[in-house]
Amino acid sequence: MTVVRLEKLRKVFDGRVVAVDDVDLVVGDGEVMAILGPSGCGKTTLLRLVAGLEEPTSGRIFFDDRDVTHLPTQERNTAVVPQTWALWPHMTVFENVAYGLKLKAKRLRLTKAEVEKRVKEALELVGLSGLEKRRPFQLSGGQQQRVALARALVVQPEVLLLDEPLANLDAKLRVELRDEVRKIAKRLSITTIYVTHDQEEAFAVADRIAVMNAGRIMQVGTPEEIYHKPANFFVATFVGRSNVLRGRVIEAKGEAVVVDVGFPISAYSREKAAPGDEVSVVVRPEDIYMGNGSLRCVVEDVVFLGRHYQTTLKCGGARLKAEGPIPPAARGEEVAVEVARAWAFKT
């Protein structure tokens, strides 16, 4: 129904704090886009700009071909779920959910009975039937979150905007609800922007992910692209776990380089590094295999983490953490190691 397009969107607070820095982003119709980034990187501000709760310093916002940059929030037909959920404590669950619909009832020519019916449906959708008369403080955290979601969904917004909607819940509930949120968004095929600082949550809910840092979008892509083809050092280290090794390029051929990090290591470099360049090499722990390979390392420590073993290796001058099956050598012994994949980024 709606494609959201941001053009060079910028927000500066108090003339100093650049919260959103020339962001270009397109969210497709019915797509769930996660905005992933560390806290303070400008995710909430970006979301509020789309909602019309902040005025951009410069840049434009389009819904399809309509320029909504200066449209007040009440006319944008978006629905926000803030991080705190912001349920109105003086209203019942029903009143909370019905509020936006009642405001729109006249324009949509809805009768009172139809409003009630839609509210009922929305509450059913989030699994809260029967709690209409409760007040927000009489609900559990998970239930409050669902009310906030129902309140946003019931007005059938063009764009659904979720700001860390699960951050205030415990881990188990978070996993449960994130699947549910995705299911609902997909079922209703609403264009959704989902802000989170939790990588796993972003991967679980999103069709595509925009990784953000210090007000800028660092990379946009599917979870696979983000994980397997990080565009820059920030994305490579922020997403997933990683070993970082500093060194100098000794050989370069297209995107393939060999870097001396205390031992020679082959890596991809998207930036066309040349011999002599200082680079940081990023290696994912699951890409380090033990048992054969050309690299000789000493096993320093082995810990069991449930899903796998984490092995600390000393290779040349460098230290590497590997994750996988139990290593074929005991502590203090030597082992053959192969690094299956690595990326080099200029520093």
Place this chain on the structure above:
Amino acid sequence: MRFLALSTGVGYAFLGLFLVLPLVFIFWQVLAGIGEVYALITDPFYINLSPDAFRNAIFVRPTDPPTVVIRGPDLGVVLNSLWVAALVAAADVALGFVLAYVLAKYVFRGRTFLGLLATVPLIVMPFATAYVVRKFLDPRWGTLNWLLHDVLGLPFRLEISGLAAVALVQAIMYLPIAYLNIYAALTRVDPTLEEVANNLGAGERRAVRDVVFPLSLPGLAAAFVLVFIFAIDDVAAPIIFQDDPMARKLLSYQVYSKFLDQLRGQISPTAAFLALILLAISVTSFLAVRKYVGLRQYAMLIRQLRPRIYTPGPLGKALIYLVAFPLVALASAPLIGALVMVFADRWTTSPLPEGVSLLNGAARLEHVFTNPLFVRGIYNTIYYGVAATMIMVAVGLLIALAAARLRGPLASALDALATMPIAIPGLVVAYAYFLTSLEFTTLLKSFDPDAAALLDPLQHPEIYLILGYSVRKLPFVVRSIYAGLQQIHPSMEEVALNLGDGYSGVVRKILLPLLKNNVLSGALIGFVYVTSEVSLSITLGVLKGVGQDTAMPITAFMRERYESGLYGVQEAATLGLILVLIQVAAITLTTRVLRTRYGFVL
């Protein structure tokens, strides 16, 4: 934990001895003279519901040009107090809401200036400011009629007198209290609650009606009750208009004048009963909203708040420029007038002050400082302020600790009791102290004449003044320290206790350093309140009379000067200026120490 039990004990002992006991003593007086009290209820002087009461509320006097006279209905002392206070509270809450809303929610040019100006009337120059309002309203020489008749050329004159005038003065005096409470209530509403409403389609007015207003309603109720209590307890405004017999028909004035009668040795159950009614009204209304009264906002340092902001539309602009600015100008005019009076030659038969010059001001200040009596008054004010503040900090710290760290009914009752003095009229405290101490020293005389002489309220009223001040203003100190304690996680104390320190050591080494700001700002607010206190000062304060060793503080001198005629009013204003300077000095000193800006000063 013995320490906390001990502080609870100290708290109860202090408040029991210096608050509850004297008040109970009033009861006893009422019971002793129940016959006289019964006669009182049936006297139309006290309660008058006949249609007559409204006859002179508003009328036109056939002068040339005709004079519209507004005096308000005379329903008898008890009901007058109620309607005046209720009207003042209602007007201030309505106007305070407009002011607070405009300042909290709109961005516009001059916003900072307006906010600053709105708090100006918090600076207290008792009697002097009220005189300015009287001067403004004066039917013959007043500024208002000069404006209406001579400047605007309207074909009538306006006379606001009697209870209506008292109500007007009080409404101006207490507007900032309403405004600050409502402002705090508005900014306490989580802005995202409003943003979500906006986002779902509600415009500004709709969101305010559906979300902001209902959620700040408790704050509005608290503002109403606070202003109501302040107005019903106020005696300065009735004194200003006391030439008009109608202005005397208020509970506070009656208690005050009967207090003066008693100095001549006639204890009257009527006065006790009136005091009791005043007490009952104040305490009941306070209890109704106690939960919502955030005494903190008077005492807190500026906090960054980001309420949802709107660009004002046409209605908003009208509110800003046609209501808020004129209102604030009107409310700060009396203080400006009082200051101008210090520098004016005179302000008697002219609509505006005459002969304003710096020289006049310098001469008046010099006159004050060369008069040993006035110097004594200044000394007294500072001495009482410092002594009462020390008591308040010591007792307040113990009470706040007990209330914040002990659970159970005993601790919360202590907390409630320590907040109570807000609602207890100063006049009632004065009256109760006077009766109790007189009775006690009379009893004591036969056992220990020396001690009796030492505690005699007629010879050493300063003892009772200092105690009375510290009881009355204690709530602000307790709240300030309590607020600080809530920020400190008890685990900090537990860790120290666990390492083997005693609780008094924990208080000294851990809590006090962390609470330094709260203690200091509580002390400051207490000091400022004590130095500008009126009710005790003009009653207990004058017990010893005006001699070389007078116990009168500045405010008592201001009333005394005010009553001594026209020239005296300007002396009263000058004394008021010195009072303000003392307060400003205290505020500056504290903010220097704390290195913060001071938000609201009452």
